Amino acid sequence: xxxxxxxxxxxxxxxxxxxxxxxxxxxxxxxxxxxxxxxxxxxxxxxxxxxxxxxxxxxxxxxxxxxxxxxxxxxxxxxxxxxxxxxxxxxxxxxxxxxxxxxxxxxxxxxxxxxxxxxxxxxxxxxxxxxxxxxxxxxxxxxxxxxxxxxxxxxxxxxxxxxxxxxxxxxxxxxxxxxxxxxxxxxxxxxxxxxxxxxxxxxxxxxxxxxxxxxxxxxxxxxxxxxxxxxxxxxxxxxxxxxxxxxxxxxxxxxxxxxxxxxxxxxxxxxxxxxxxxxxxxxxxxxxxxxxxxxxxxxxxxxxxxxxxxxxxxxxxxxxxxxxxxxxxxxxxxxxxxxxxxxxxxxxxxxxxxxxxxxxxxxxxxxxxxxxxxxxxxxxxxxxxxxxxxxxxxxxxxxxxxxxxxxxxxxxxxxxxxxxx
Ligand SMILES: *Cc1c(COP(=O)(O)O)cnc(C)c1O
Numbered sequence: 001x002x003x004x005x006x007x008x009x010x011x012x013x014x015x016x017x018x019x020x021x022x023x024x025x026x027x028x029x030x031x032x033x034x035x036x037x038x039x040x041x042x043x044x045x046x047x048x049x050x051x052x053x054x055x056x057x058x059x060x061x062x063x064x065x066x067x068x069x070x071x072x073x074x075x076x077x078x079x080x081x082x083x084x085x086x087x088x089x090x091x092x093x094x095x096x097x098x099x100x101x102x103x104x105x106x107x108x109x110x111x112x113x114x115x116x117x118x119x120x121x122x123x124x125x126x127x128x129x130x131x132x133x134x135x136x137x138x139x140x141x142x143x144x145x146x147x148x149x150x151x152x153x154x155x156x157x158x159x160x161x162x163x164x165x166x167x168x169x170x171x172x173x174x175x176x177x178x179x180x181x182x183x184x185x186x187x188x189x190x191x192x193x194x195x196x197x198x199x200x201x202x203x204x205x206x207x208x209x210x211x212x213x214x215x216x217x218x219x220x221x222x223x224x225x226x227x228x229x230x231x232x233x234x235x236x237x238x239x240x241x242x243x244x245x246x247x248x249x250x251x252x253x254x255x256x257x258x259x260x261x262x263x264x265x266x267x268x269x270x271x272x273x274x275x276x277x278x279x280x281x282x283x284x285x286x287x288x289x290x291x292x293x294x295x296x297x298x299x300x301x302x303x304x305x306x307x308x309x310x311x312x313x314x315x316x317x318x319x320x321x322x323x324x325x326x327x328x329x330x331x332x333x334x335x336x337x338x339x340x341x342x343x344x345x346x347x348x349x350x351x352x353x354x355x356x357x358x359x360x361x362x363x364x365x366x367x368x369x370x371x372x373x374x375x376x377x378x379x380x381x382x383x384x385x386x387x388x389x390x391x392x393x394x395x396x397x398x399x400x401x402x403x404x405x406x407x408x409x410x411x412x413x414x415x416x417x418x419x420x421x
Contacts, residue, residue: 003026004026004038007024007026022372023376025379026038031056031057031058032056032399033045033056033396033399033400033404034057035384041382043379043382043383043384044383044384044400044404044408045057045397046378046383046385046394046396046412047386047395048274048395048396048397049274050269050395051211051243051248051395052269052272052273052274053270053273054246054247054248054270054273054274054318054322054397054398055274055322055397055398055399056397056399056400057274059321061317061321062275062314062317062318062321064317065313065314065316066313066314068313069085069313070310072309073309074309074310075308075309075310076309077304078104078302078306079306082307083307083309083312085309085312085313086307086309086312088312088316089102089104089312089316090102090104090280092319093280093282096253096319096323097253097261097265097282099261099262099265099282099283099284100282100283100285101282101283101284101287101288102280102281102282103118103281103282103283103299103301104278104279104280104306104307104308104312105278105279105280105281105303105306106277106278106279106303106306107142107268107277107279108142108242108266108268108279109142109143109144109147110142111242111266111267111279111280112141112142112144112146112147112204112240112242112266113142113144113146113147113301114281114299115238115240115264115266115281116133116146116147116150116201116204116238117299117301118264118281118287118291118299119202119238119263119264120201121294121296121299121300122201122287123201123236125293125294125296126290130199130200131201132167132168132169132196132200133150133168133201133202133203133204133238134169134171134189134192134193134196134200134202134203134204135150135151135168135169135171136152136170136172136173136174136205137152137170137172138152138155138173138213138214138216139152139170139205139206139213140152140156140206140210140211140213141204141206142242145161145165148161149166149167149168150168150204151213152213155213155214156213169196169200171188171189171192172184172185172189173185173210173214173216174186174216174218174219174222175218176216176217176218176353176355177217177218177219178208178217178218178220178357179219180218180219181219182218182221185222186221186222186225189222189225189226190225190229193229193233197233197235200235201235202235202236202237202238202263202264203229203230203236203237203238204240205223205237205238205240206239206240206243206244207220207223207239207240207241207244207253207254207255207258207262208220208223208244208249208254208257208258208357209244209248209249209254209357211243211244212243212388214391215355215360215362215364215391215393217355217356217357217362220257220258223239223255223257223258224258224259224260227258227260227261227262230263236264237260237262237263238262238263238265238266239253239254239260239264239265239266240265240266241253241254241255241265241266242266242267242268242269242279245265245267245270245271246267246269246270246318246322247270247327247331247358247398248270248358248359248360248395249357249358249360250328250332250335250357250358253265261284263283263286263287264282264284265281265282265283266279266280266281266282267279267280267282270318271315271318272314272318273314273315273317273321275311275314275318276308276310276311276315277311278311278315325398330398330399331358331398334358334359334398334400334405335356335357335358335359337405337406337409338356338359338360338394341405341406341409341410341413342354342355342356342363342409342413344410345363345413345417348416350365350366350370351363351364351366351416352365352390359395359396359398360393360394360395361393361409362392362393363392363393363412363413363416364390364391365390365392365416366390368389368390370419371387371388371389371390371392373419374392374412374415374416374419375387377411377414377415377418378411378412378415381411381414381415382407382411383407383408385408392412392415392416394408394409396408
């Protein structure tokens, strides 16, 4: 049996049947912004492996960091033991975020789980029994059960899991558009918080861009309002920057568009430059002090692979690469090209709207029946994107060339204009 037959027979893919009813492409190699398939063809990567490969694939410095670390110490348990790479990475994360206390864990969803537990423990430490969270419609915070419970109930199909999921409180998502008037959603938020504050531990948001739940770019004043309300009612503000973090929106963290510091931030995806699975929950000193000085006196979480040295070593190097290059002008340049090329999709019959910020470009269609055709067309033309439903979008590595980026967007637009409706 060749490996592709084994894959078909035995291997689950994300949100899929087994075997998959749609084609799964066999990748044999990656390099920089290229994906090589086993039939010898190559694709320009328009997804950066789900927001993670910000420096592209096989970056020499990242590869070296991993090769060096594997000879020194591939892994060591984190309970009662520590190592230099975890300390260095945590210091970097504190300096970048202005926060103080770092919990290193396995994946984005797990960091959201830990963030929710931390917020509950913080409230509990002050004698407050608060087990609910306020979240937004269209939110996406991960696939594990607690993370799912703060995802948009419709998008993440809460009903499949019946009464298993805790019921949280959802408020109207901010209106789409960085400069859009968001007074209505802010009013809804204020009312929601006033009504529910006594039962809530915190508010969780994806600042500036709601990712997988709709690729919705919104006004920073909404983020400011979340901060204000959290301060007023002593709620924990959780900023889930797993998708937006490390420069994707043109700021190192999207909260910075609103000049706001959350109490808890989650990061993941680009943390290791897309090399290893790792995420982090980062909190203020007040939160870690309050939990540590409480009766229980400990944050109750501890995954087996916490602080994995391989992941830490490549994360350190990825952050070094990022902070040592002029990433802002690269991201701004990418944003400009996205704006120019997406403009050409605006008049098309199937297109509802286009939007972009930083390295993120989105075309929203009027209906969701064309995703597969568009993906197949792009692959045929040498471009890798993976639309979901109505959303045809691209997130690119900061090293992508102008020609490559223009080709990615032009091909997306071409695919859409080809469809006869
Ligand atoms: C991807 C994502 C997650 C989940 O991260 P995983 O590593 O896939 O578990 C959580 N929140 C946001 C905003 C994300 O984009």
